[in-house]
Amino acid sequence: MNRKELYQAILQKGSYLCVGLDTDMSRIPKHLLGEKDPILEFNKQIINATKDLCVAYKPNVAFYEAQGSRGWRSLERTMDLIPESHFTIADAKRGDIGNTSRMYAKAFFENMNFDAVTVAPYMGVDSVAPFLEFENKWVILLALTSNKGSKDFQFTAQEDEQPLYEKVMRRAQEWGNPENLMFVTGATQSAHIAKIREIAPDNFLLVPGVGAQGGSLHGVSMPGLNGHGGLLVNSSRGIIYAGDGEDFAVKAREAALTIKKEMSALLNQRYVTGN
Amino acid sequence: MNRKELYQAILQKGSYLCVGLDTDMSRIPKHLLGEKDPILEFNKQIINATKDLCVAYKPNVAFYEAQGSRGWRSLERTMDLIPESHFTIADAKRGDIGNTSRMYAKAFFENMNFDAVTVAPYMGVDSVAPFLEFENKWVILLALTSNKGSKDFQFTAQEDEQPLYEKVMRRAQEWGNPENLMFVTGATQSAHIAKIREIAPDNFLLVPGVGAQGGSLHGVSMPGLNGHGGLLVNSSRGIIYAGDGEDFAVKAREAALTIKKEMSALLNQRYVTGN
Numbered sequence: 001m002n003r004k005e006l007y008q009a010i011l012q013k014g015s016y017l018c019v020g021l022d023t024d025m026s027r028i029p030k031h032l033l034g035e036k037d038p039i040l041e042f043n044k045q046i047i048n049a050t051k052d053l054c055v056a057y058k059p060n061v062a063f064y065e066a067q068g069s070r071g072w073r074s075l076e077r078t079m080d081l082i083p084e085s086h087f088t089i090a091d092a093k094r095g096d097i098g099n100t101s102r103m104y105a106k107a108f109f110e111n112m113n114f115d116a117v118t119v120a121p122y123m124g125v126d127s128v129a130p131f132l133e134f135e136n137k138w139v140i141l142l143a144l145t146s147n148k149g150s151k152d153f154q155f156t157a158q159e160d161e162q163p164l165y166e167k168v169m170r171r172a173q174e175w176g177n178p179e180n181l182m183f184v185t186g187a188t189q190s191a192h193i194a195k196i197r198e199i200a201p202d203n204f205l206l207v208p209g210v211g212a213q214g215g216s217l218h219g220v221s222m223p224g225l226n227g228h229g230g231l232l233v234n235s236s237r238g239i240i241y242a243g244d245g246e247d248f249a250v251k252a253r254e255a256a257l258t259i260k261k262e263m264s265a266l267l268n269q270r271y272v273t274g275n
Numbered sequence: 276m277n278r279k280e281l282y283q284a285i286l287q288k289g290s291y292l293c294v295g296l297d298t299d300m301s302r303i304p305k306h307l308l309g310e311k312d313p314i315l316e317f318n319k320q321i322i323n324a325t326k327d328l329c330v331a332y333k334p335n336v337a338f339y340e341a342q343g344s345r346g347w348r349s350l351e352r353t354m355d356l357i358p359e360s361h362f363t364i365a366d367a368k369r370g371d372i373g374n375t376s377r378m379y380a381k382a383f384f385e386n387m388n389f390d391a392v393t394v395a396p397y398m399g400v401d402s403v404a405p406f407l408e409f410e411n412k413w414v415i416l417l418a419l420t421s422n423k424g425s426k427d428f429q430f431t432a433q434e435d436e437q438p439l440y441e442k443v444m445r446r447a448q449e450w451g452n453p454e455n456l457m458f459v460t461g462a463t464q465s466a467h468i469a470k471i472r473e474i475a476p477d478n479f480l481l482v483p484g485v486g487a488q489g490g491s492l493h494g495v496s497m498p499g500l501n502g503h504g505g506l507l508v509n510s511s512r513g514i515i516y517a518g519d520g521e522d523f524a525v526k527a528r529e530a531a532l533t534i535k536k537e538m539s540a541l542l543n544q545r546y547v548t549g550n
Contacts, residue, residue, distance in 0.1 A: 123368075
């Protein structure tokens with residue numbers, strides 16, 4: 001999916017919601033545990049309950065790997081379920097030397113047909129570039145994350161006084177462009193979103209951390225939305241674990257709908273009234 | 276495997292060689308492609324041909340993921356083949372927020388019983404700590420890598436004038452200790468190994484990049500070996516693709532033996548003659 005198509009999907013749906021499929025065997029409702037592939041069955045019901053409310057799905061690859069090759073199979077099958085109309089993100093945080101990054105790109109872009117993969121920047125250009133070589137595919141590069149440890153290195157001032165995360169964003173724009181490069185920017189750092197928009201005015205931002213991780217949707221959306229959408233806001237646990245009984249999918253839909261309604265209002269404010 | 280056992284293995288074998296299992300379907304000798312699981316059959320023959328010459332094996336997880344769930348199964352089966360006497364490293368370069376890192380730790384330490392996993396530092400303490408909570412398991416943290424892109428961020432001077440990779444190494448030693456924390460330090464940066472030994476005198480270093488990536492074994496070993504081994508030097512392509520015919524395992528053994536002999540001499544020089 002290209003940038004224009006993603007923007008169109010956002011406008012048509014009145015939503016820039018990404019639903020995070022952090023599907024954890026220990027949190028799946030008990031009545032699904034007898035299924036042949038409980039992870040797949042859970043994801044299927046979540047997808048059916050939310051697909052008209054969101055524009056993207058983001059499986060967190062760790063949760064599938066934790067189930068071994070069986071989990072990897074569940075991930076492959078989940079990808080077969082997600083409608084082609086939806087943007088798909090492998091939240092994998094990969095990054096290695098060139099020929100190895102190329103293997104990761106093959107795994108996610110070719111074999112499973114993800115639109116995007118999250119990538120860690122520490123190893124620099126040749127760890128990121130192989131992902132950028134695929135047409136209509138995206139790197140979502142870690143810039144500023146919302147976890148406690150983000151303070152360890154991401155904020156450290158460099159010799160030219162800019163923090164590391166800014167340097168990452170500036171340098172990465174020499175490698176990619178707004179058609180193939182997004183940035184992960186944590187929602188609990190919403191004070192920084194305006195600054196981030198200065199550095200990367202045109203790139204889409206993937207904002208995790210709204211909901212369980214405590215970010216404010218309004219706080220990130222006002223500075224984050226740009227002239228062509230420019231924002232995907234993820235919620236994982238707040239949606240998929242909104243309920244834990246047989247009605248989990250209904251509860252998930254309710255949670256997604258609450259966010260979607262707020263997003264529609266924010267989009268309306270940004271693009272229709274222009275405020 | 277704990278640090279003492281690893282040191283003992285190094286002394287007994289006269290080797291600190293790690294064989295990298297970057298097993299690429301496109302480079303497997305043709306006569307194996309008819310096997311039910313060509314990757315597994317290739318690894319099996321490589322392991323049998325080299326196990327008396329090395330102390331560790333390091334599957335590069337990307338190469339298995341590139342084959343999807345089938346490749347992940349080959350990785351699981353490969354782990355079943357590696358003798359318990361050998362230290363095993365999942366070269367996965369993972370790192371995410373806490374509960375996600377915990378899932379990756381489960382995948383590699385619990386399900387597949389790896390001794391160690393390579394981890395990327397960008398997200399800081401809570402992305403690394405979950406891996407450190409497992410007894411007798413190891414984090415091998417990316418510090419200074421040997422690829423071109425290492426220059427993008429790792430060498431940038433921080434506000435206190437130390438390069439980022441030094442800051443990573445100093446900070447990480449507040450989280451772990453020489454019993455559960457190693458560092459990845461690229462061999463083509465051998466000029467820096469002496470400096471790295473000052474920062475981390477007791478930690479094991481995993482040095483990739485000897486061989487195909489061009490590092491000098493002597494250059495890294497003299498400053499790198501410490502009072503308890505302290506060094507694992509990896510070679511992947513230089514060993515496993517030394518031959519491409521039916522005798523590939525024989526060729527792999529020859530390549531490993533050449534390195535092992537040089538290592539034995541260097542160990543002798545370091546621990547027996549004391550020079």
